[in-house]
Amino acid sequence: MKKYILESAVFISGAVVMVFEIVGSRVLSPYIGTSIFVWTSLIGVILGSLSIGYWLGGKIADKKTNYQKFSWIIFMSALLIGVVTIIKDPILVLFQSSIENFKLRTIISTFTLFSLPSVLLGMVSPYAVKLKINSLETSGSTVGNLYAISTIGSIVGTFGAGFFLIPTFGTTKILFILSITLILSSISLFTQKGVIMKLYILVLFILSIFIVDIVYAQQVKHGIIDTNTTYSHIIIHDDVDKATGKNIKRMRIDGSSSSAMFAEDDNLVFEYTKYYNLVKHFNPNFKKALLLGGAAYSYPKYYLMTYPEATLDVVEIDPGVTKLAQTYFRLKDNPRLRIFHEDGRTFLNSTPETYDVIFGDAFASFYSIPYQLTTKEAVQKMYDKLTDNGIALVNIISAIEGDKGSFLRAEYATYKSIFPQVFIAPVADTEDPTRFQNIMLIALKHTQEISLETEDPELASFLSHIWKNEILNDMPILTDNYAPVDYYMYQLL
Numbered sequence: 001m002k003k004y005i006l007e008s009a010v011f012i013s014g015a016v017v018m019v020f021e022i023v024g025s026r027v028l029s030p031y032i033g034t035s036i037f038v039w040t041s042l043i044g045v046i047l048g049s050l051s052i053g054y055w056l057g058g059k060i061a062d063k064k065t066n067y068q069k070f071s072w073i074i075f076m077s078a079l080l081i082g083v084v085t086i087i088k089d090p091i092l093v094l095f096q097s098s099i100e101n102f103k104l105r106t107i108i109s110t111f112t113l114f115s116l117p118s119v120l121l122g123m124v125s126p127y128a129v130k131l132k133i134n135s136l137e138t139s140g141s142t143v144g145n146l147y148a149i150s151t152i153g154s155i156v157g158t159f160g161a162g163f164f165l166i167p168t169f170g171t172t173k174i175l176f177i178l179s180i181t182l183i184l185s186s187i188s189l190f191t192q193k194g195v196i197m198k199l200y201i202l203v204l205f206i207l208s209i210f211i212v213d214i215v216y217a218q219q220v221k222h223g224i225i226d227t228n229t230t231y232s233h234i235i236i237h238d239d240v241d242k243a244t245g246k247n248i249k250r251m252r253i254d255g256s257s258s259s260a261m262f263a264e265d266d267n268l269v270f271e272y273t274k275y276y277n278l279v280k281h282f283n284p285n286f287k288k289a290l291l292l293g294g295a296a297y298s299y300p301k302y303y304l305m306t307y308p309e310a311t312l313d314v315v316e317i318d319p320g321v322t323k324l325a326q327t328y329f330r331l332k333d334n335p336r337l338r339i340f341h342e343d344g345r346t347f348l349n350s351t352p353e354t355y356d357v358i359f360g361d362a363f364a365s366f367y368s369i370p371y372q373l374t375t376k377e378a379v380q381k382m383y384d385k386l387t388d389n390g391i392a393l394v395n396i397i398s399a400i401e402g403d404k405g406s407f408l409r410a411e412y413a414t415y416k417s418i419f420p421q422v423f424i425a426p427v428a429d430t431e432d433p434t435r436f437q438n439i440m441l442i443a444l445k446h447t448q449e450i451s452l453e454t455e456d457p458e459l460a461s462f463l464s465h466i467w468k469n470e471i472l473n474d475m476p477i478l479t480d481n482y483a484p485v486d487y488y489m490y491q492l493l
Helices: 005-032 036-063 067-098 102-132 136-168 171-187 195-221 271-282 298-306 319-328 344-350 376-384 403-416 457-463 485-490
Strands: 225-228 233-240 247-253 256-262 288-292 311-315 337-340 355-360 386-398 421-426 437-444
Touching: 005 036, 005 067, 005 102, 005 136, 005 171, 005 233, 036 102, 036 485, 067 102, 067 171, 067 195, 102 136, 136 171, 171 195, 225 319, 233 319, 247 319, 256 298, 271 298, 271 355, 271 386, 271 437, 271 457, 288 298, 298 311, 344 376, 376 386, 376 403, 376 437, 386 403, 403 421, 403 437, 403 485
Parallel strands: 288 311, 288 355, 311 337, 355 386
Antiparallel strands: 225 233, 233 247, 247 256, 386 437, 421 437
């Protein structure tokens, strides 16, 4: 009966390792984002922990090997993943409030949650090898077979996590499923001791999945939606707008407030989105627009309402976000609205369309920036897709001066290398250049002198925010080859 038990245990542990790692990014994202620093810490900690597990598993196997001990190694890994599932949010909230340095917080968070389970999972393969080896003459093929099976398990886990588990279940459910799978693997080794306790823990974890559903139902009842799409962890909740005191619904993507709408109308909640109306001043005859980044589609709804003669194409990489916007943010079909679910850069590379204005709102989070939209090559594509009098209006979160202004100055230099006229307009504060805030970058394709005065009071207010002081030319032009935007954004944290 035990003929393939070891192989199945090794396969399962290999699959669990990769699912655990990939889901780990979703566990961390609401609190520290998904930047290169997060992925570096996650991969580094798990690889280091697996290495310790390989070494420790081999040492223990050399002393004494039996199926009972092997079963307990797998069971303890299941138990630790279950513990991580329970403590992950309180731990991350604690670290978020107590550890100021972002890189240090990222490493400590990753180590605390993911190291011990990974060490136990790393012990599985070398211990299984020792159990499986019958003679030195066949030891090479035995080791090769088991590690091949473990790797195949990792491949299955990788594709399973990305294509099935994450789009279907929440992170908490997935972690409980991993624990349950490992417990079943442990029990399948047919060791008599501890079976009752393992079954007890198994039942608790299975019940926990149902409890997660009950908690989620209560959250929905109170206006809170907590879900995962293929790309992001998303929370939707009711809130009150501090500026107006009105009720709003807010969408948070990977921990950052990305979009919001008023409960009663489709007017704009976020001040920076109102600056997109500057298109009326710089290109008053515009008819066709492109928006990079849809989120809850607050601006597209406002645009269609405000400009009844104009059309809008929206590029939103995540179809799950669009579906949520349709369900919770009053997004409806409109013949003047086309939605494309793909990366903004690939859309710019392939579309034959040209536009009078391109709105950029893909940099809504300072935790992680899609660098492929920040580079000179991407800006050149935007330039090429604009009509002769076209304008690009791009939202950037940054300061202007100091370390916190590195990203803005790099983007400004990048746009200046392509567009003949570039302006910036800090939204919240025009006096303090070291304050990080929403800054609207305005790039004009033509060279005609443009007035910065208007009789429209709203536009006049926006134009008064245009930065008239010198912008330091101390940052490199960003390119596909070199664009350290994660480092620039880290300086804001």
